[in-house]
Amino acid sequence: MTLHNSTSSDAQVTPKKTALDQLSSNAVDVPPSITRVLANKAMGIEGLIPLWFGEPNQPTPKFICDEAARAMQNGETFYAEGLGRPFLRQAIADYSSRIYNTEIPSERIAVTVSGGNAINLAFQALLKPGDKVATITPAFPNLLRIPQLQSAELICHALDIVEGKWSLDIDAFIESAAEAKAVLINSPSNPTGWTMTSEQQRYLLDELRSRNIWLIADEVYSRTTFDNSVAPSFLEVSQPEDKLIVVNSFSKSWAMTGWRLGWLTLPPSLVPTIEKIMEFSVACAPPFVQRAAVVAIEQGEAFIQQSSENYHLAKEKVSQTLARYSAVECPEIEATFYAFFRIPAIKDSIAFSQLLIDEAKVGLAPGEAFGAPSNGWFRLCFAQTPEVLDQALARLDHYLKDPARFNL
Numbered sequence: 044m045t046l047h048n049s050t051s052s053d054a055q056v057t058p059k060k061t062a063l064d065q066l067s068s069n070a071v072d073v074p075p076s077i078t079r080v081l082a083n084k085a086m087g088i089e090g091l092i093p094l095w096f097g098e099p100n101q102p103t104p105k106f107i108c109d110e111a112a113r114a115m116q117n118g119e120t121f122y123a124e125g126l127g128r129p130f131l132r133q134a135i136a137d138y139s140s141r142i143y144n145t146e147i148p149s150e151r152i153a154v155t156v157s158g159g160n161a162i163n164l165a166f167q168a169l170l171k172p173g174d175k176v177a178t179i180t181p182a183f184p185n186l187l188r189i190p191q192l193q194s195a196e197l198i199c200h201a202l203d204i205v206e207g208k209w210s211l212d213i214d215a216f217i218e219s220a221a222e223a224k225a226v227l228i229n230s231p232s233n234p235t236g237w238t239m240t241s242e243q244q245r246y247l248l249d250e251l252r253s254r255n256i257w258l259i260a261d262e263v264y265s266r267t268t269f270d271n272s273v274a275p276s277f278l279e280v281s282q283p284e285d286k287l288i289v290v291n292s293f294s295k296s297w298a299m300t301g302w303r304l305g306w307l308t309l310p311p312s313l314v315p316t317i318e319k320i321m322e323f324s325v326a327c328a329p330p331f332v333q334r335a336a337v338v339a340i341e342q343g344e345a346f347i348q349q350s351s352e353n354y355h356l357a358k359e360k361v362s363q364t365l366a367r368y369s370a371v372e373c374p375e376i377e378a379t380f381y382a383f384f385r386i387p388a389i390k391d392s393i394a395f396s397q398l399l400i401d402e403a404k405v406g407l408a409p410g411e412a413f414g415a416p417s418n419g420w421f422r423l424c425f426a427q428t429p430e431v432l433d434q435a436l437a438r439l440d441h442y443l444k445d446p447a448r449f450n451l
Contacts (some may be wrong), residue, residue: 069192076184077393077412085400092427092435093406097183097233097381099298100427104346107297110338114331123330125321126314127154127306131333134340135306142273151283151309153317154333156325158263158292158305159185164324165259165288165307166193168316169225177220178227179211180414181235181383186227186261187414198223201416202237208375209237217250225257231264231274231378234413234422238274238377245280248287257286263305266296266347268378269355284310296347297339302332354380357425357432364436368443380426385410388447389419395442395451396421403438 063071078095085091126132129149136149155161162185170176172194178186180199190197200216202209209232220226228247230239239247251258260277268274281287292305309317321327361382365373373384389395392409399405410420425432442449 069194073188073191076188078184078408081393081396081400081409082406085406088400088404091400091404091406092431092438094424094427094435095406095408095422097295097379097424098300098426099295099350099380100431101298101350103298103302104339104343106342107299107335107339111331111335114334119330119334121330123327123333125318125327127152127328128330128333131337134337138340139278139308143276143278145279147278147308150314151311153307153309153314153321154328155305155307155321156328157303158261158290158294159189160303160325161290161292161305161307162186162189162259162261163192164317164320165290166190166195166225167320168288168313169257169259170195174224175222176225176227177216177223179216179229179232181232181410181416181420182229182414183233183261184412186229190227195224199414201414202235204374208377209235211237211239211243213243213247217247220251220256221254223256225259226251227259227261228277229261231262231268233264233379234381234383234408235374236376236379236381236383238268241275241280244275244277248277248280248285252285255286257288259288259290261290263290263292263295264379265291267351267354267380269351269358270377272348272351274378278308284312286310288313293336293339296350297336297343298346298350299336299339302335304328304332304336354426357427357429358382360429360432361423361425361436365443370446371443380424382423382425383410383413384421384423385415385417386419386421386443386446389449389451391451392419392421395419395446395449398449398451399439399442403442405435405438 082095131154132149132152135152136147139147166189170193175196175198176190177198180201198219200219202211262276265274277287278289289308293299358376365371365384370388371384371386373382392411396407396409399407408422
């Protein structure tokens, strides 16, 4: 066989298309998490202080871990009920009834694989392609992307800052949501700490009820408050068959972020639909994790109270430190364990966040990830020990004194 020399034109090979090049889907179209992209690149940097993710700095309490180990040793490693083990559903119902002083039967509870899974389930149950979802920004990025994965159109209404505090013009928000099928409220809010009052919740629910609009309430930070033991809940001002879905999670209150366990409180008529979606997605939450969750609820109140005190002290430290810089604006922090602050001189918060990773060895989440109302916003998670916070704030000092000189 004779081999022929290839000409230059013969040698040119048309690049093959990848499978992704030929794929059109919601998942492809939705942009990735900015914070996750920055964090993934920076993980493993020696000495870096990561303040970008929202989770308690302390490990899950030993009494919770011990119960999970006992459950595994006792063989609780098989499939469980799709809506959750009856004993956990009852424990959650009793807990909710107690802290909100209202009767919540276990039949309204669905145990989920994390709060994120709970929100996905809620939107899957409600939405069809083209439906509209109204929400408030700045917001946790996942809350902005999950509806888009369901082919929904997002309507965003920005919080205002009034006299140094985050504030919602509730009537303007309701009008912006006039064509929405569902409204999503995260209170207490990640990243701002803004918290709805009971009066605002009652008013909003009344208005949405009259307009036949569903309400999804993300209340995963309900126990991460400074003035009360629990934040106001829509469960306190609603009826069982209101078009209301309340999302909660074990991640923040009991330092169980890696356990991936949450729950939904639902109108009784919607429960079979959620059970069906659970079966077709994750089947059930791990049974040994559910056993540990009961112990968390029954024995974890002291841990929650101590954590709240620690977060309050950390909040005061961060707030007072940021207030010393004329180049920094930080609205009052009402709840959660985040400081969401602005450096007006910074035009590109992603580039500045990368600079802090490279030079200061401190990881912050850029405001673009949260739909910030303007340039230069950052989120700092202060769920850290005083020593770690002191070190992080000291490293940031050089960059907060005169940020304009970095020309970013």
